[in-house]
Amino acid sequence: MHRSSYARMQWFVENYCHSPERNLSVLDIGSCAVNKDDPLQTYRPLFAEDKFSYTGLDMVTGPNVDIAVNNPYCWRELENNSFDVVISGQVFEHIEFFWETMKEIARVLKAGGLLSIVVPGPFGVAYHACPVDCYRFFADGMIAMARYAGLEVIHASSAAAPKNAPDIWYETRDSFLIARKSENHQLPDMADYIFEKPDFERMRSGFIPDNYENKVYYDMFAVRIDGSGTLHELKNMEMVYLWALPDDRFYIWGTGGQYELHYQTLVQRTRPKNFIGFLDSNPKMQGTELDEYPVMAPQNCAHDKPDVIIIASHARKEIMENIRNILSK
CATH class of the missing domain: 3.40.50.20 (Rossmann fold)
Known part of the structure; x- marks a missing residue:
């Protein structure tokens, strides 16, 4: 896992994942620890057991996988509205039909639940099939993903970082999404969809793009x-x-x-x-x-x-x- 990806997910956890009343249930999409030589193999260490209940999901069994789904676009193993937080890092570029994955994420998120996705931006990561490598994402794409699943965008950025962040944030030029499932969530009706140009200044949440x-x-x-x-x-x-x-x-x-x-x-x-x-x-x-x-x-x-x-x-x-x-x- 890239250090820049880990830094973004850590920032998300520190700034958004707090509940004094109870442990938050977390689902990690694409959780398998495939690289044994990587000290940052998974996000699990970010979710302390006294504050979170972590579940790793993947298409195959392996290290750090708690649930291996039979169908990557229909998670029959998971109930509706069952997780407080869903995360995914450096995975969506490998998913053929990621828009279907987004609908499943929206389905299993609880009302008010949060989503955090980190993916490679278009300028920083070479082709790496696992087993395929299909996409690179701009911030526009992150916003589109959330809109397609009927989720409210809290943050969307590409190659951007908080003020005074270390250089590792820019190493692999990641795109970053934080979104929320509203209490009255519903998937958009594409027949009535109206495009609205994103307000990037607001959606970057004060992050500073490096204008690479x-x-x-x-x-x-x-x-x-x-x-x-x-x-x-x-x-x-x-x-x-x-x-x-x-x-x-x-x-x-x-x-x-x-x-x-x-x-x-x-x-x-x-x-x-x-x-x-x-x-x-x-x-x-x-x-x-x-x-x-x-x-x-x-x-x-x-x-x-x-x-x-x-x-x-x-x-x-x-x-x-x-x-x-x-x-x-």
Whole structure:
């Protein structure tokens, strides 16, 4: 489980899950502890036994699974209105028909009950089938999920965090939903549904978005190098896919003012295995290190054969010409 996902669920528990009169019943959707090497395998430690009654639900039996359902979209094993809290983290991207899961969640929640879901946003997590990997979610999608199930949105955000939150909140660019089942809950009649644009300022509940796609992807320039040495300029969405599926070996060219934004956001938070290091035409920088990554002369890209070079400089035309000259030799 991602640390950012655990941080969000912990924040939800600390800020919303309080009942001095009785223990709260909690249902965790997709609870199986599949990664034995992960110290944060499940959310169970967040729900102390003296305050909560925790039940783990999954499609298969295994560690941390109390109920294995026969049908993922019809939980006959669970009664209506039976849980105070339903949670799910890093699971909905693997559910083919997640809207049906949302209806089941609404059914088993008690009136006034709370729902918390954490899922990967569109910019931070690579493909990971378990057994399939179908979706990434914006805050709009989180709101739509709640509306489809007739739930009241309390909080919805993507890549956002409370003020002064640690950097781990931004590590995997999660989207986050908190919703409530009203006393007079009913599923919406789609024949009479009227769209209402979400009020994101209110629904973020004071969280601060990091504007990742604005600061980086829309201010980023990079080239892809094919097998023939031909350069292809990457468009904005190609930059998104480059980082959402980080299989390409890449350099960052430049260690000046723009380098910090690109490096801190693309490398420092996630430590990708395919980042080679930095290129810089300044001889004084060559042979040094930045955060244990080497700074090399541009000529290195001729024999290292990177797939992508991200240009962290305003001198884009000059650098492009340098790359062409280096690869042509």
